[in-house]
Each structure stands twice: as C-alpha cells, then as structure tokens.
Amino acid sequence: MLAPRESTSREHRRLDGLWDFALDRDGRGRAEHWERGPLPGARPMPVPASWNDLVTDRDEREHAGEVWYQREVRVPRASAGRRTVLRLDAATHAATVWVDGTEVARHEGGYTPFEAEVTGLVHGRETVRVTVCVDNRLSLHTIPPGVLVEEEGRPPRQVWFHDFENYSGLHRPVWLLTTPTAYVADVVVRTGLAGGAGTVAYDVTTVGEGRTSVRLLDADGAQVAAQEGASGELVVPGAVPWRPGAAYLYTLEVRHGEDVYPLAVGIRTVRVEGARLLVNDEPVELHGFGMHEDVALRGKGHDDARMVRDFALLRWIGANSFRTSHYPYAEEVLDLADREGVLVISETAAVGLHLSLMTGVTIRGESTFGPGAIDEVTQRAHLQAVRELVERDRNHPCVIAWSIANEPDTRVPEARDYFAPLFAEARRLDPTRPVTFANVAGAGPDVCTVSGLADLLCLNRYYGWYVDQGDLAAAEAHLEAELRAWRAAYDKPVLLSELGADAVAGLHSLHARMWSEEYQRELLAMTLRVLRRVDGVIGEHVWNFADFATAQQFHRVVGNRKGVFTRDREPKQVAHWLREQWRGGYSGGWPQA
Numbered sequence: 001m002l003a004p005r006e007s008t009s010r011e012h013r014r015l016d017g018l019w020d021f022a023l024d025r026d027g028r029g030r031a032e033h034w035e036r037g038p039l040p041g042a043r044p045m046p047v048p049a050s051w052n053d054l055v056t057d058r059d060e061r062e063h064a065g066e067v068w069y070q071r072e073v074r075v076p077r078a079s080a081g082r083r084t085v086l087r088l089d090a091a092t093h094a095a096t097v098w099v100d101g102t103e104v105a106r107h108e109g110g111y112t113p114f115e116a117e118v119t120g121l122v123h124g125r126e127t128v129r130v131t132v133c134v135d136n137r138l139s140l141h142t143i144p145p146g147v148l149v150e151e152e153g154r155p156p157r158q159v160w161f162h163d164f165e166n167y168s169g170l171h172r173p174v175w176l177l178t179t180p181t182a183y184v185a186d187v188v189v190r191t192g193l194a195g196g197a198g199t200v201a202y203d204v205t206t207v208g209e210g211r212t213s214v215r216l217l218d219a220d221g222a223q224v225a226a227q228e229g230a231s232g233e234l235v236v237p238g239a240v241p242w243r244p245g246a247a248y249l250y251t252l253e254v255r256h257g258e259d260v261y262p263l264a265v266g267i268r269t270v271r272v273e274g275a276r277l278l279v280n281d282e283p284v285e286l287h288g289f290g291m292h293e294d295v296a297l298r299g300k301g302h303d304d305a306r307m308v309r310d311f312a313l314l315r316w317i318g319a320n321s322f323r324t325s326h327y328p329y330a331e332e333v334l335d336l337a338d339r340e341g342v343l344v345i346s347e348t349a350a351v352g353l354h355l356s357l358m359t360g361v362t363i364r365g366e367s368t369f370g371p372g373a374i375d376e377v378t379q380r381a382h383l384q385a386v387r388e389l390v391e392r393d394r395n396h397p398c399v400i401a402w403s404i405a406n407e408p409d410t411r412v413p414e415a416r417d418y419f420a421p422l423f424a425e426a427r428r429l430d431p432t433r434p435v436t437f438a439n440v441a442g443a444g445p446d447v448c449t450v451s452g453l454a455d456l457l458c459l460n461r462y463y464g465w466y467v468d469q470g471d472l473a474a475a476e477a478h479l480e481a482e483l484r485a486w487r488a489a490y491d492k493p494v495l496l497s498e499l500g501a502d503a504v505a506g507l508h509s510l511h512a513r514m515w516s517e518e519y520q521r522e523l524l525a526m527t528l529r530v531l532r533r534v535d536g537v538i539g540e541h542v543w544n545f546a547d548f549a550t551a552q553q554f555h556r557v558v559g560n561r562k563g564v565f566t567r568d569r570e571p572k573q574v575a576h577w578l579r580e581q582w583r584g585g586y587s588g589g590w591p592q593a
C-alpha cells in the first residue's frame with residue numbers, strides 16, 4: 001500500500017490531535033451503536049498515542065477489550081469530483097471504522113496501515129463524524145498471539161507472550177487523502193547496479209483511464225530518465241548508489257492521468273553469498289540494535305521528536321543498522337532510515353510463538369504448534385502479516401531483509417510446516433531481499449527445524465545473562481562454541497541479533513556484578529570479542545537500544561533495563577564504550593580503564 005505523499009494532484013490532511021475517547025469497560029459500545037452518535041462520557045485523547053499511560057485509573061490501564069475514538073472531520077472543499085480516502089497508519093491491534101455510522105473498514109494487525117475510500121460518504125457534506133473502535137485483545141489466532149484470562153468476578157485479563165507492554169490505540173497518524181478519480185494505486189521498484197549504470201525496474205498499478213508514465217529525478221531535481229507505460233526499466237548511466245551511511249535518493253515521479261505520485265528511490269542491491277551479506281556487492285558488517293517504539297507517556301505512539309533523537313543517537317554511537325523488533329515500525333522511521341543510510345531488518349509482529357517461554361499460562365501442554373495452540377488460523381493471520389509488511393516496505397532502500405518472526409519455538413518439526421509457506425510468500429512477493437527470523441536460545445543448529453529456510457541466520461543469545469549468570473568466562477566459552485557450531489552446520493552469514501544485560505542506570509559495582517552498568521559493559525565487551533574471532537559472523541544488534549516498558553515480572557525493574565540508553569534516551573556507561581568500538585574500528589577489546 002502506497003504511503004501518503006503530497007503532490008500537485010494529491011492533498012493530504014493529518015487528522016492528528018485530540019479525539020473524543022471512551023473506554024468500553026462493559027463491552028456495550030457495539031450493541032448500543034456508539035458509532036451513531038457522540039460517544040458517551042467521552043474524554044480527550046491524543047492521536048497518535050497509546051492511551052494506556054494517559055489514564056490515571058489502574059483498572060482502566062489494564063483494560064482488555066475495546067476503546068472508541070471519535071471526531072468531527074471537516075470535508076475539504078477541494079474534494080468535490082475527487083476520490084477521498086480515510087487512512088489509518090496503525091490501530092493496535094484491530095479496528096472497525098465508521099463514517100457517520102456507516103462501516104467503512106475493518107482491519108486486524110496493529111502495526112500496518114489500512115484505508116477505505118469514502119468518496120460517496122463525504123460527497124456534498126461539510127463535516128462528517130469518524131468513529132474508530134480499537135480492540136487490544138490478543139488470542140492464539142492473532143499476530144502477535146496472547147490469551148485472555150477470564151475469571152469469575154474479575155474483568156478479563158490479557159496475557160501475552162512477548163516482552164513489551166501491550167500498548168494500544170491509534171498509534172500512528174490518521175489521514176484524509178484526496179486524489180484524482182483516475183490514480184496511481186501502487187508502484188513497485190527493483191533496483192540494480194552493473195558496470196557503473198543503475199537500473200530501476202518499475203511496475204505501476206493504476207485505476208481509471210489515463211496515460212501512465214514515469215520520470216526519475218536526481219537529488220537536485222534534474223531528470224535522469226523517463227519512460228511511458230505502466231512497467232519497464234529505466235537505465236541511469238553513472239548512477240549514484242544508495243550506500244550504508246551515504247544515502248542518495250532519487251525521486252521516481254509516477255504519473256497516471258492527472259495524478260502524480262513521488263516515490264523516493266535508492267539504487268542499491270542486496271544479497272547473501274556464502275557467509276557474507278553484500279550491499280552493492282560489497283560485504284557489510286551490521287552494528288546496531290534491536291529497538292522498540294516506546295517512550296514515556298506516549299507508549300507506542302509515533303513521535304517525530306523521539307524518532308529524530310533515536311536516529312541522532314544511532315549516529316552518535318556509530319550504529320549502522322537496526323531490526324524493527326518486534327513489529328513493523330512507522331513508515332516515517334523507514335523514510336528517515338532511507339535518508340540517513342541506515343540498514344533495517346523489517347520484522348512482522350509475530351513475536352511470542354513459543355508458548356513455553358515466560359507466560360505463566362499453560363496451553364495445551366505448552367506445545368506451541370497444533371490444534372488448540374498456534375494453528376492454521378494463526379498461520380493465515382501470519383501470512384497476512386507477511387504480505388502487509390512486504391507490500392508496505394518493499395520500496396525502501398533501507399530495508400535489507402525481512403524477518404518473519406521473533407523467537408518462535410523451532411525445535412519441533414511442526415514449526416517447519418508452519419513456517420515454510422511464510423518464507424515462500426515473502427520470497428514470492430519480494431525475490432530481491434534475504435529472508436530471516438530471530439532464532440531463540442535453545443534451538444541450536446542441531447535442533448532448529450527452520451534455519452535451513454533462512455538466508456541469513458539471526459541468533460538471539462544471552463550468554464552471561466539468562467545462562468552463565470554472572471560468569472562471563474563460562475559465557476565466553478559457550479557463546480563461542482555455539483557460534484562455531486552454527487558456522488559448521490550452515491554456510492550462511494550469522495548476525496547476533498540480540499545480546500545484552502539489564503542495567504539499572506546509576507547502579508554501579510566495582511566487581512561488575514549483574515544489574516550494574518559495569519556488568520552490562522563487560523558482558524558486551526566479552527560478546528563482541530567472541531564475535532570478532534568467529535569467521536562468518538557479520539555483526540551484532542545489541543538488545544536493546546533503550547529501556548522499555550514491559551508487563552510486570554520479577555525480573556523486570558519497572559520495565560526491561562537492557563537499554564544502552566535509558567528510556568528518556570540518556571546514555572548508560574556502556575554507550576560510551578560501544579561508541580568507541582563502533583566509531584573506532586570495531587576493536588572488540590576490553591574497555592580501557
């Protein structure tokens with residue numbers, strides 16, 4: 001689905017700001033048709049934002065069920081004779097949308113956009129009422145999965161299998177878009193580089209009568225190639241490639257009839273060859289983070305200020321990449337990564353497909369895949385999540401790989417049956433990028449049934465934290481042995497996609513004991529040292545960029561403290577050390593005193 005882009009033919013209005021909000025504690029809203037009139041007992045709620053940390057009542061914060069958003073929208077005068085679309089960039093986790101009481105959209109999946117054409121409903125109107133009902137409940141059939149625990153005399157309680165807060169709401173912008181009635185509906189580009197020339201193959205989907213053409217403009221706006229027709233290949237002699245750390249963006253101006261859609265294009269290639277990851281045929285190392293869209297008060301609400309600070313810190317510390325753990329991030333984030341030359345592994349929201357980890361709830365003997373657990377209904381939702389991710393992000397040069405899931409239980413043969421169609425679908429939709437998933441501790445090369453499907457091996461490992469606790473010498477030996485076992489089993493690049501230790505900012509220990517800032521630094525130093533001596537390991541994504549909110553658990557100190565930065569984006573001691581490593585040539589040695 002095309003991201004909203006203004007042009008001479010497209011007018012876009014962001015419907016951000018304060019909406020009316022009602023928390024449907026008794027589940028009455030649908031039966032009482034709250035979409036037909038003003039919401040009962042409405043209070044103000046900002047969009048985009050999670051609602052959870054903006055309420056003061058603890059039971060409300062824990063509410064598992066539906067919440068309602070509503071606002072009046074002024075219909076742009078310029079919409080007459082044009083197509084009008086209502087687009088929601090993210091409603092977490094499921095939503096129904098009405099315009100003046102008429103249902104216009106339903107969507108499942110909390111981190112991908114959806115839209116509805118509302119031309120007929122806004123026609124001739126000055127204002128319309130937009131109502132959105134958002135459901136935060138997770139089940140074994142949703143991505144991500146969860147379980148709703150219902151007990152006599154208590155409100156239902158949501159349990160989930162992933163390690164971050166189940167924030168909910170309208171997390172990203174809502175838009176009212178107008179386009180001509182004949183318009184560009186989609187465009188897919190694939191770029192190549194050969195003998196100093198760049199190629200941009202394009203495929204445009206259109207609706208309505210009109211001529212289709214494309215022009216490619218360089219960063220100064222000068223035309224470098226042009227062609228008629230809805231598909232073809234542009235050749236750019238002397239193309240400036242998009243490189244990690246040195247992004248160069250062209251603009252593909254796509255025209256159909258009166259409509260103009262500008263798409264940022266970076267000319268680059270990515271592929272895996274043996275145990276190397278190649279961007280523009282040059283081997284790349286990945287140094288960066290698993291991150292989260294998470295910040296105080298706003299929760300998972302997109303915030304340009306947070307985003308800009310995060311990218312500034314990535315640059316400050318010398319990171320060149322991140323994984324969108326554990327869900328597709330806002331498109332604004334990918335746009336900025338395109339501009340900054342940051343490499344991104346884009347992940348679906350399939351996190352927690354491992355029912356014996358961390359739940360406290362026993363489901364079908366805790367075997368993850370099969371009837372009554374993660375089954376073919378879940379798989380259908382997961383396939384849809386893969387499609388929506390690839391279709392949304394495939395034109396971004398920053399995206400160098402797709403991650404199908406985080407830490408599924410891949411020790412059992414059923415996992416391969418479950419995952420094979422998901423890998424196949426990602427490759428069918430995008431044969432140009434490596435496909436991967438983040439492998440969980442315990443599913444080593446001898447037992448993992450899914451790694452053979454991946455082009456790039458992403459391993460999440462916590463030697464020195466969840467295993468070999470406080471014993472970095474043992475951790476060092478075990479990590480190295482496991483990495484060598486992977487390299488012996490597969491001729492594929494290995495990325496340590498998670499490693500880390502919790503550290504409570506300000507907690508110090510001369511003997512570097514667990515939870516101190518010193519221990520976090522020493523664990524990272526040990527890990528990087530091992531990585532540098534195992535051939536075929538292409539880098540590390542430290543867990544996590546910043547501290548983040550989680551469910552309450554005995555091993556969480558008001559959230560996960562594995563951040564290299566605090567939740568308000570200030571450095572812990574390890575940040576300064578990492579900066580020396582990453583900016584100083586990846587020595588991997590012990591920190592200087």
Ligand code: BDP
Nearest residue numbers: 163406407460498543560562
């Ligand atoms: C990994 C998960 C990640 C967690 C992390 C941790 O992929 O989501 O937050 O562990 O425990 O298993 O800190």
